[in-house]
Amino acid sequence: xxxxxxxxPSARPVPAVPGRARLALSRAAVQVIADGLGARLxxxxxxxxxxTLRPAARPGSDVDVIADPDVIPALHRELLVHGWSVxxxxxxxxxxxxxxxxxxxxxxxxDLHRRFPGIGLPxxxxxxxxxxxxxxxxxxxxxxxxxxVDAQLLILVLNAARNGGTMPxxxxxxxxxxxxxxxxxxxxxxxxxAVAAVTGDLDRYRRHRxxxxxxxxxxxxxxxxxxxxxxxAQPTVRGSLRVAAQAPLVNTDRLTRRLGREPxxxxxxxxxxxxxxxxxxxxxxxVARKVGRR
Amino acid sequence: MNDVLRPHPLCGxxxxxxxxxxxxxxxxxxxxxxxxxxxxxxxxxxGSRAEVIATVAEATAEKPDxxxxxxxxxxxxxINRGLLVAAPVPDDAP
Numbered sequence: 001x002x003x004x005x006x007x008x009p010s011a012r013p014v015p016a017v018p019g020r021a022r023l024a025l026s027r028a029a030v031q032v033i034a035d036g037l038g039a040r041l042x043x044x045x046x047x048x049x050x051x052t053l054r055p056a057a058r059p060g061s062d063v064d065v066i067a068d069p070d071v072i073p074a075l076h077r078e079l080l081v082h083g084w085s086v087x088x089x090x091x092x093x094x095x096x097x098x099x100x101x102x103x104x105x106x107x108x109x110x111d112l113h114r115r116f117p118g119i120g121l122p123x124x125x126x127x128x129x130x131x132x133x134x135x136x137x138x139x140x141x142x143x144x145x146x147x148x149v150d151a152q153l154l155i156l157v158l159n160a161a162r163n164g165g166t167m168p169x170x171x172x173x174x175x176x177x178x179x180x181x182x183x184x185x186x187x188x189x190x191x192x193x194a195v196a197a198v199t200g201d202l203d204r205y206r207r208h209r210x211x212x213x214x215x216x217x218x219x220x221x222x223x224x225x226x227x228x229x230x231x232x233a234q235p236t237v238r239g240s241l242r243v244a245a246q247a248p249l250v251n252t253d254r255l256t257r258r259l260g261r262e263p264x265x266x267x268x269x270x271x272x273x274x275x276x277x278x279x280x281x282x283x284x285x286x287v288a289r290k291v292g293r294r
Numbered sequence: 295m296n297d298v299l300r301p302h303p304l305c306g307x308x309x310x311x312x313x314x315x316x317x318x319x320x321x322x323x324x325x326x327x328x329x330x331x332x333x334x335x336x337x338x339x340x341g342s343r344a345e346v347i348a349t350v351a352e353a354t355a356e357k358p359d360x361x362x363x364x365x366x367x368x369x370x371x372x373i374n375r376g377l378l379v380a381a382p383v384p385d386d387a388p
Contacts (some may be wrong), residue, residue: 021324025319029319029322032304106317106322140308141306288338
């Protein structure tokens with residue numbers, strides 16, 4: 001700190017910085033870490049949404065980026081070096097296992113995406129498509145990139161699908177050319193099922209492996225059905241086996257946050273049985289409902 | 295002492311014209327600059343130390359000699375924090 005005389009300029013670290021300023025500087029900080037590795041990032045959501053898509057600025061509450069899947073392990077290590085810590089892991093953060101969340105004492109939360117829920121194309125191929133049509137932006141003096149405006153609109157739609165929201169207004173105001181571009185983009189990124197979850201056409205995709213997962217996401221359902229949906233949504237048998245194997249595992253991220261410290265082995269075991277009982281109850285309730293329907 | 299000043303390439307600057315925050319990236323901390331300190335920062339981004347002193351003197355109705363020491367100390371602190379960089383004025387400068 002500077003020892004300042006009255007009326008003399010001073011620079012002070014501040015404990016409470018307005019969210020808009022903190023998030024913008026946080027984005028810049030994450031970008032600088034990525035630049036140090038030569039890692040490609042696409043900044044999404046919040047204040048990075050193009051003004052034509054969201055006239056009323058909404059900075060959001062955390063920084064969201066989609067990273068080149070190839071560099072995520074190196075980026076993870078570098079984030080830890082710079083004081084970020086893991087808040088929730090890819091495995092436990094959501095049914096889509098799409099993002100890992102970090103927290104930093106200065107910058108707040110970061111959602112590091114390896115994919116965006118609803119995009120069915122393999123992660124690396126999807127990233128390359130999004131990267132090819134990127135737009136450059138300057139935030140706090142640091143150069144960064146966002147997906148194209150069309151891809152941003154699709155991300156808003158997919159976000160609405162996941163959060164039970166409605167179609168963004170800009171979707172309805174697309175002209176014929178815009179509608180055709182969006183149709184091509186949705187097909188290219190294989191996002192038809194998730195988009196159908198917002199348009200109400202999900203039943204048209206009943207034979208798709210992601211159908212049940214989106215149905216549960218939009219309409220809710222017992223945990224056991226959600227896990228089954230996650231298992232059958234995997235593109236490979238290996239993926240299905242991996243998800244099936246972790247279904248009975250305790251969400252140690254959540255348990256750590258609940259306890260405020262690393263859980264002890266005995267507490268993890270205890271949580272396992274609590275979850276098992278909860279799963280059995282939900283399964284029994286599901287069976288009872290199905291029997292009752294006959 | 296009459297260096298040309300500019301933000302460090304790894305200094306993040308949030309300036310919406312109303313509030314001004316700067317941070318050395320990627321580790322922070324975030325520094326709030328308000329009133330006179332914001333005036334100094336904005337002047338430093340476009341000029342030399344002498345020009346910064348002149349700008350602040352005009353805005354505060356103080357004599358340049360009376361504030362020069364404080365302004366130099368403040369600019370030195372910003373440089374030490376890695377927020378500003380100073381370069382000598384080129385010989386062919388007007």
